[in-house]
Amino acid sequence: MDHNVYLLATDPNDPCRDIIHSRDTGLKVRVFCLSSDPFTPNKNEIQLYGYAHNKLYAFETINITSEDALDVVSAIQWYADYVDYPQMEILPDDPRPGHEIAM
Template structure:
């Protein structure tokens, strides 16, 4: 498929707690605003990060499957467009001091 369609579930009590859903696959990505949310990475999931509008976002998959892993970046790019920040750089590691994972 050349173009995935994404949907967004929002939390009416927390404007920064969104979940991106792929309409055509089982991909789900939870969005966290690290400026205001606590975030602890799940070792079984994929995490990516990005800055937009002076906020640092964390994106973490929910029950990721191997066939959906390649679509994570596309979902984040869609979200960046949605929040009117298409130039968001997607980062592979948490850029906050002291939050890099030891490999």
């Protein structure tokens, strides 16, 4: 099985605003630090969450395609290694109180 190579675009004015790019596919994932960034999920994208170093992160795809959907978790796992927190648990729902999914 081939492994994607991921690249990171950072915002020099906001150290908590990264975008993960797959070099080999069209996958892009925006990273939000929920302790400092406002975040409103886009219903047309995939959102996943994870804690690293006592910070809660939201990961949201950018213009996701069905071909790239399976690579989202591996991109987040790569980011967890990048921030030196490989044990990050990837969560399907926002764990903050009051942010449950409305059915």
